[in-house]
Amino acid sequence: MKFKLLELHAVSHAEWDAWLAGTPYFELIRARFFAGESLEALTEGLLSELIAVGAAQSDALGVRNA
DSSP: HHHHHHHEEOHHHHHHHHHHHHHHHHHHHHHHOOOOOOOHHHHHHHHHHHHHTSEEEEEETEEEEE
16 A cells, blocks of 8 residues: 555545555455455555554545655
């Protein structure tokens, strides 16, 4: 996720969600290690961690690299 933010710099929430849903690797990770959690919950948690350590920002406009 951080590398995608480095590439895009900023992205709308709709585009971000579409990228996450369209990236098969996230579903593989979820199915193997977090089977009891939805893909949305897993990726929201990962983004929250990036925000908490200052590596990303999110607001009404979208998600940004920090």
